[in-house]
Amino acid sequence: MSAILIIEQVLNGLQFGVMLFLMAAGLTLIFGVMGLINLAHGSLYMVGAFAAAAVAGATGSFLLGLVAALAAAALAGTLIEVVVIRRLYAAPHLDQVLATFALILVFSEGTRWIFGSFPLFLEIPDALSGPVTLPGGIEYPLYRLTLIGIGLAIAVGLWALIERTRIGIQIRAGENDREMIAALGVDISRLYTLIFALGAALAGLAGALVGAIQSVQVGMGEPVLILAFVVIVIGGIGSIRGAFIGALLVGLTDTLGGVFLPEVFKLFMEPGAAQKSGAAIASMGIYILMGCVLVWRPTGLFGARP
Amino acid sequence: MRIAEHWINGAVLIGIAALPLWALFIDEPFTITLVTRAVILALAAVGLNIVLGFGGLVSFGHAVFFGLGGYAMGILAYHAQTYTVLDLGFFTTEGTKSMPIIWLVAMGISAIAAFFIGLLCLRTSGVYFIMITLAFGQMFYYFAISWAQYGGEDGLSIYVRNGFPGLNTLVPIQFFGICFALLCLVLILKARLQRAPFGLALNALRQSEARVATMGLNPMRIKLLAFVLSGAITGLAGALFADLNRFVSPAMFSWQFSGELIVLIIIGGVGRLMGPVIGACVFVALEHFLGGLTDFWHVYLGLILLGIVLFGRGGLLGLLTGKEGAHV
Amino acid sequence: MKKLLLAAAAASICAAPAVAEVKVGMITTLSGGGAGLGIDVRDGFMLAIAQSGRDDIDVVIEDDQRKPDIAVQLSDKMIQSERVDVLTGIIWSNLAMAVVPAAVNQDVFYLSPNAGPSPLAGKGCNKNYFNVAWQNDNLHEAAGAYANTAGYTNSFILAPNYPAGTDALTGYKRFFEGDLAGEIYTKLGQTDYAAEIAQIRASGADSVFFFLPGGMGISFLKQYADSGIDLPVVGPAFSFDQGILQAVGGAALGVVNTSQWNKDIDNPTNAAFVESFQAEYGRLPSLYASQGFDTANLLLSALESASPSDADAFREALRAADFDSTRGDFAFGPNHHPIQTIYAREVIQEGDVFTNKIIGTALENHSDAYAADCKM
């Protein structure tokens, strides 16, 4: 296994991680500020991908597709926040789980109703397609590099938003003490809608970006949703920094585990069996990682201690 | 409309018993199968309700025990039907087609798994608990998919339903009888448990863990035992479900199934003895009738669930008795 | 019940030949991910039934949601409640394994329009089970054979880590005579193949074989095309079918895939099928649609000479496979699985539409590796 391959795999893990971060950031904000578990976050990811595919297909412009993804996901987010979610803030976790589970059903089958049962087409824009050669002779797809860049930029942007702006102050206040922001004269219900829409837009953006290199289909949100939950639980629910670290950890564990575990198993097993058992253990890898983190720190790496 | 809960409970049980007899009379065996399915799902949800309704622990990974029960049945019956030896390293056996033995194994394995999973998961609480149980579910799911020896994703088919001494389990009404009797038995046990000192402590634990510890009771042990009991019952249901379908597959471990179990409980009413039973009946009926109406029945199911959460606190039982259920 | 009476009335009014009504149960996937395959099988099947002009065939269609337990429940319903004579429709191997053994043991005929798991072709074969599509390994074997003729000597192969994935790689290796540069099992449902693609790049292979059904294949192909690796790719038809090809787009152009059917197979039945399917549903037919269509025609041909109530005669009629298949010659082997020609096709673009063109024959009159184990 050459150094080039290892670097390439690390890049892959990084790219996977930053995309997970886009999903996880919204989830963790929504949980941190409003105390809401949103299982339907994956549906917003799907909405973003479908909107991008539909608009990019109609106009031929990937960029317009991205704009559409952001708009559609934010709109869908606002809509469900106003109609359903805001009634759930005070409700027990159990009700939140059930209601947002119900939203998944509505979104998934509703999308199938509108777009049909076959996957949609969404293509990498020409300007970003194909590989580039990195220093050291590594050939790496330009689009994936762009994804890493966008993900990191958004991470920085979110950090600035939260640390440096008025809204950020309100968000941080909301995480610490909900009554206090009311006392500060902030319109809470508007703030909540705003945060929810922001989280939704991030998910939609992730869906559209990833949709270009994956399959845009009904149900695409659920596997990512579960991974995003793993991420925020590892990072500590409510912590953006935790979500970032958690996302990178999960991305790297999943990618590198899948590549290297079978190799490790080959040291003491015959290749075919090693390949199979290595793959099996690797598919459980991130859950094992999460279990270990929670045993060590029951509220995640950066979670508030009870 | 306010009706005493025990009247509703009685009526539901009588209804569940009567429907298959009626179906037998008019020769509609599929109705019996459908009711049997509801009864088994109810049993699984009754198990989950011990931790979820009474202990306030939202386990999003109970499919683990359902699947383990199913695979206990599948593996034992597979070795029996292929006349191969099941080698556990320290112990070999030839498998079995006898339901009572399968049940014991299913419950035993589920209980052991629940013990170890509980030991880890119960250190956390709230959302962390929800998520770590979910993670365990996923671990088992992926393991089952890649476990080629027992069919992997294809699952295992058992060609003939397992036997129960003195009965012909292939006759739908007789198999229904077995499942219904087990459900009643578990309900009786649960009703007693609920009022016994252990139930009192578990119930208190949901409301205030500090209070329970201050009374000299060990919260962790109480939760752990509840989790183990709960897992064992859901495991039993898994074994029965596998026998109903004569088939097991990793789908039994899926997180969607864990979600469905929670849905059943909430439809019926959280923390109520018969909540899961009513929920299971309604769910199976919805699935059957809505599924027949339109391909997109999930949309309607979703809307109905939303309605229940937003407007029907306490589930159907809450609606009928005019009382909210337990707060979780 | 009402339907029955109507059908009976219609039969008596038209004074049709005294054929008893035939009831067919179709269990297929119509909702959730993968619904596209079930819809195609259903549409192909119903097209053939409609074209036959027979009104004494009652087809009951139910959605299995791709869940094995639902499929089993539906088959119980079909057999116990609807009392169907023939079952068909299942798309997925794991669902077929859950339903078929129990169903055929209850003296119902099962005609498989898509799944062909190896146990049902070998030791677990059954006199009442007929597979109209292929044994699961077939298209992969053909891919292996094609790789030989294309002169590949060092393949990198990958498939998801589940039984059909193992079968796929086994099938390819059974016929491929070259070496393996790498063999990878991916996670079921995996959507990102960057890691695997990096391994392919580093492996020094001269060709890639993959079996990644549904969305997995779309993701893989898009990412592979974007990676800049230009090794030739071979795969079974499933990732290049009409239904999903549009979602893969240009990434699939030029890829060779193996199939027992294509819309340009030159025979009158096929031409008529492609034309009427397009007219009826407004889209090009897929592989699955052709399989549904053939399944219905097999059933219709058997019904011409026997009624399912006479099980032995009906079985003989099925076994004769006396119908015009969209794929040309079609016959059953001793294990009731097809003996058929499998073609190599190439993905091309016709105007805006991506589709396939046959470029050669991969395997002629091919049976399967399990027939010898079948004791019927």
Place this chain on the structure above:
Amino acid sequence: MSDAAPILETRHLSKSFGALKATDDVSITLQPGEIHAIIGPNGAGKSTLIQQICGALRPDTGNVVLDGRDISGLSTQARARAGLGRTFQVSQLCMEDSVLENALLGAVGAQGAAWRFWRRALETAELRATAEAALARVGLSDEAATRCANLSHGARRQLEVAMALTLRPRAFIMDEPMAGMGAAGSKRLTGLLDGLRQEAPILLVEHDMDAVFALADRISVLVYGKIIATGSAQEIRSSRAVREAYLGDAE
């Protein structure tokens, strides 16, 4: 009084949260039959001290001794079994259940009876007897069937005490029992606590100075985690240090 062996004793307890010393070398004793009040301004570390005594927090250094036995290493529940009967500042009751069921929980704990799965707790004579006796002692017998959520604030305080009583504790630890009570309620509760010291001594953390001066045999003043004075009501009133650090500031 101080010559008898203390029932409960803290020895040099210290606890820091970062730079903040919440508890600073606190050594206090609780003698048989006495009420020992701990007072101090908000944020003086009273709650932190109680949590360390009851086992919810681990001290950094120092010991907690009950009946001459070091219980520092025990869990909350083990300390309860060893004889610490605690009431909470914010009521920790099972609001959905009846008063009797709450008291029964205490009885279950007292008798280590949680591992019983079949017989109803309500029908188990010895559990019921313990629970009812405790309710009678605090004057809640008439409310036995009332749902806890429907109880008045004062009655909830009484129930807290009753639950502690079911344990037949060696020492009571009471965290601001008078908080949120009206004058009449405070008076009734003061009478109850006054009589309770015969059953077991009480370590009383309280803000209500009337109650403290009416009840306490001894008073310790906690400021910034440190005990700055211990003595009778008279001594505390006249202590200059206390005036400066506490009363002076307050008035």
